[in-house]
Amino acid sequence: MSHAELPLVTIVALCYNHARFLRQALDSIVHQTYPNLEVLLVDDASTDKSATILRQYAAEHPGWRLLLMPENVGNCRAFNQALHQSSGEFLVDFATDDVLLPHRIAHHVAAFHRAGPACGMVYSDAELIDEEGHLVRRHFRRDAQGLHPRPASGWVFADVLARYFISTPTMTMRRATLEQLGGYDEALAYEDFDFWVRAARDWQFYFLDEVTTQKRLHPQSMSRKGYRPNDPYLASTIRVCRKAQALCRNDEERAALAIRVRWELRQAVRWRNFPEARDLFRLLQELGHVRTLDWMLGQVVKW
Structure with a gap:
């Protein structure tokens, strides 16, 4: 060729x-x-x-x-x-x-x-x-x-x-x-x-x-630079997770997205990015996949 x-x-x-x-x-x-x-x-x-x-x-x-x-x-x-x-x-x-x-x-x-x-x-x-x-x-x-x-x-x-x-x-x-x-x-x-x-x-x-x-x-x-205090990419990550939520077609895909959101929530709490953590917890609730630890973290960042 x-x-x-x-x-x-x-x-x-x-x-x-x-x-x-x-x-x-x-x-x-x-x-x-x-x-x-x-x-x-x-x-x-x-x-x-x-x-x-x-x-x-x-x-x-x-x-x-x-x-x-x-x-x-x-x-x-x-x-x-x-x-x-x-x-x-x-x-x-x-x-x-x-x-x-x-x-x-x-x-x-x-x-x-x-x-x-x-x-x-x-x-x-x-x-x-x-x-x-x-x-x-x-x-x-x-x-x-x-x-x-x-x-x-x-x-x-x-x-x-x-x-x-x-x-x-x-x-x-x-x-x-x-x-x-x-x-x-x-x-x-x-x-x-x-x-x-x-x-x-x-x-x-x-x-x-x-x-x-x-x-x-x-x-x-x-x-x-990610997963640190004032993570410059976290807001973008949340925006993409919202896009992904709109693209999900079934509960299996929503469960997969919940795995990602759960990880991001825990990192946000760990590094004290609390406003973003609240957004991530709300997204987990909307996906219908909140576990006990997720709920506890949600109460922490709520206050």
Whole structure:
């Protein structure tokens, strides 16, 4: 198959103050074995030297496009602006503190072909690396009983409601799926949970059991800011849970959502985010799945 016959894949490289890691991330795009790529470099008003590095790579790779946000607009809005200017049949939301392994795009495109046209997203395993690039562990832990957390493929709506199992940096999304959803919800502080919920209602997900990505762990990463006092993402999580409530079609799915809401409630109480805890308790009541401990926590946050 010639390059022109291969599906076009868009890599949206999103940068905010990633200068320390940026060259390794961009080099990992250069080293992809898949030949038919569209690359958009997006800087969300970084205050370090990221924009200078991005300009250099854009000059060295004339086919790459550079979008410099005049002000910080957040990941969801920045990605949507790139989405509207892109053409790929598949898209990768690539945070430029992470690293794509050379076979990432080629193997994900092949997985889409195996999964069929109902597949809206392919995800895989990842290596978690520290600030210096040293391996910490894999996203999925392996033992005699299998992978933990347990991955899921196919129709996974109830799975994504109940539990966390997808490594976000490994996702490759079908353009048609994103267009059906209208892109990311720009009212949210983060995008992945909302994408999983809305996409999984009408599209299948496919798990590729191999490492295709390295996810960087560092103090400024989004994952380090959640579940703390004044959690900046909790309001968005509650908003997505409300969306999920509206999408549930039966009590089994509402029970799955209750597992997620119960977890968020306990974390909110633990970190003294009491207004949000009250919202979560009300949602549990509406779902009809309040347990004894839930009720006790509800009384605590009520007062």
